[in-house]
Amino acid sequence: MLARDLRAAVGDTPLVGLPALSPPGYELYVKLEGHNPTGSVKDRVAKYLLEDAERAGLLHPGSRILEPTSGNTGIALAALCAPRGYKLSCVMPENTSVERRRLLELYSVDIIPSPAAEGSNGAVRMAREIADADPDVYLPFQYGNAANPRAHYETTGPEILRDLPDVAAVVAGLGTGGTLTGVGRRLKEHDPAAKVFAAEPEYGELVYGLRNLDEGFVPPVLDTSVLDGRIKVDSLAALTETRRLATEEGIFAGISTGAALAVALRVCNPRRLAEGSKVVVVSPDGGWKYLSTGAYAAGNLEQIAASLAETVWA
Amino acid sequence: MPIEVRVPTVLRKHTAGEKTLSGSGSTVRELVEDLEGRNPGLRQSLVGDDGQLHRFVNVYVNDEDVRYLGGIETPLSDGDSVSILPAVAGG
Numbered sequence: 310m311l312a313r314d315l316r317a318a319v320g321d322t323p324l325v326g327l328p329a330l331s332p333p334g335y336e337l338y339v340k341l342e343g344h345n346p347t348g349s350v351k352d353r354v355a356k357y358l359l360e361d362a363e364r365a366g367l368l369h370p371g372s373r374i375l376e377p378t379s380g381n382t383g384i385a386l387a388a389l390c391a392p393r394g395y396k397l398s399c400v401m402p403e404n405t406s407v408e409r410r411r412l413l414e415l416y417s418v419d420i421i422p423s424p425a426a427e428g429s430n431g432a433v434r435m436a437r438e439i440a441d442a443d444p445d446v447y448l449p450f451q452y453g454n455a456a457n458p459r460a461h462y463e464t465t466g467p468e469i470l471r472d473l474p475d476v477a478a479v480v481a482g483l484g485t486g487g488t489l490t491g492v493g494r495r496l497k498e499h500d501p502a503a504k505v506f507a508a509e510p511e512y513g514e515l516v517y518g519l520r521n522l523d524e525g526f527v528p529p530v531l532d533t534s535v536l537d538g539r540i541k542v543d544s545l546a547a548l549t550e551t552r553r554l555a556t557e558e559g560i561f562a563g564i565s566t567g568a569a570l571a572v573a574l575r576v577c578n579p580r581r582l583a584e585g586s587k588v589v590v591v592s593p594d595g596g597w598k599y600l601s602t603g604a605y606a607a608g609n610l611e612q613i614a615a616s617l618a619e620t621v622w623a
Numbered sequence: 624m625p626i627e628v629r630v631p632t633v634l635r636k637h638t639a640g641e642k643t644l645s646g647s648g649s650t651v652r653e654l655v656e657d658l659e660g661r662n663p664g665l666r667q668s669l670v671g672d673d674g675q676l677h678r679f680v681n682v683y684v685n686d687e688d689v690r691y692l693g694g695i696e697t698p699l700s701d702g703d704s705v706s707i708l709p710a711v712a713g714g
């Protein structure tokens with residue numbers, strides 16, 4: 310595959326069968342978004358966010374961009390901003406993995422830490438405050454920008470349908486909801502009977518903190534009408550499945566992938582999906598950025614999961 | 624067997640600091656009514672004037688968001704586990 314530049318190398322990721330993990334009567338496949346240039350599904354989104362803004366004449370060499378992110382979107386934006394001379398700042402919760410920060414540092418991104426106890430909601434709040442006070446900074450805002458789900462509607466979804474036209478269901482993690490909304494819409498246009506399931510990370514108490522329920526945040530890009538179910542997965546279950554993916558299929562993935570796999574295994578049930586169904590799990594990233602969390606280290610799995618539960622892994 | 628309910632930190636002011644409650648009811652709505660009797664203020668934090676769950680509150684029955692089951696009328700059986708979580712984003 311020849312790409313003229315990094316942007317052209319985004320997408321077209323492998324869809325890999327999981328013969329050892331598929332329950333009897335079902336076929337599971339995982340779409341490895343970790344194969345994108347900066348190692349996550351967010352390369353697709355970053356490309357769409359920037360190209361939209363460029364078409365609208367909002368960006369020029371030297372432009373400043375600000376984005377709230379738990380990491381992957383920031384890294385993806387950074388790689389595409391660098392060659393174009395855009396200056397990127399990211400508001401990121403202080404309890405994300407050190408690899409995410411190191412990668413942003415490599416690209417000379419200005420990292421603005423937001424309080425751990427506010428999770429991604431805090432990053433969103435701070436980014437909005439900064440952008441309101443600084444009209445020259447461009448805020449792509451993946452949580453509210455239609456280019457985010459459109460990246461999946463125009464690329465991730467069609468790739469899945471090209472490779473597996475008779476796919477019965479897709480499972481993906483829920484962050485901004487961009488993946489689920491974009492892939493879900495495309496899938497249901499193709500086959501209204503197809504199902505879309507969200508795997509929602511369930512964290513430890515620290516991440517939920519003391520936030521008020523009425524200060525919650527539902528990303529505007531999330532179209533809940535495309536979802537057929539939303540299932541929460543705690544760190545232990547996510548980690549258990551992430552490790553099985555490595556030991557039984559040889560695939561080294563991030564923690565969200567295990568969460569989505571746990572949901573896929575749960576919905577492979579004749580009450581929800583006919584026997585013979587093909588189910589696609591979207592793996593948003595590989596395991597590299599989680600090594601320092603101890604997620605893959607030897608030791609007591611429950612203890613590892615408990616410490617992981619306090620970092621934002623989606 | 625009663626239904627176990629996990630309560631997030633922010634709502635524990637209504638539960639005398641308890642992390643888990645035990646209640647009964649054949650639907651989520653009945654369960655909330657039952658809990659309200661012993662934990663005044665809890666219902667108002669979960670349910671709006673329209674009788675539906677607040678937008679930023681997620682209630683799960685056996686890990687599934689009730690919005691995709693039967694909403695506040697989702698049926699419950701003995702031994703189900705219910706959890707309440709604030710809505711958080713990722714990305």
Ligand SMILES: Cc1ncc(COP(=O)(O)O)c(C=O)c1O
Pocket residue numbers: 349351381382482483484485486487488489563565593594622623713714
């Ligand atoms: C690790 C991980 N899991 C899940 C997601 C969810 O993606 P989305 O924002 O499309 O909902 C992301 C997005 O960055 C992610 O990085």
